[in-house]
Amino acid sequence: MQVELNGAPTELPDNASLTDLINQMDLAGKRIAIEVNEEIIPRSQHTSYMLTAGDKVEVVHAIGGG
Secondary structure, eight states: OOEEEETTTEETTTTTHHHHHHHHTTOOTTOOEETTTTTEGGGTTTTOBBBBBTTTEEEEEEOOOE
């Protein structure tokens, strides 16, 4: 299935969860926030939240600094 990831078309397996997407992006264990269709999805729901074709996904990395 195809979703829009940070503004770019991205192909994912059917029935992909947010955790699947995170693993595909090599972001497991990183400090990130994910928004799907303009709704922030809590980290506690990443495993159970299933993506559907056409979803608009934004992944934001938390970057520390001073």
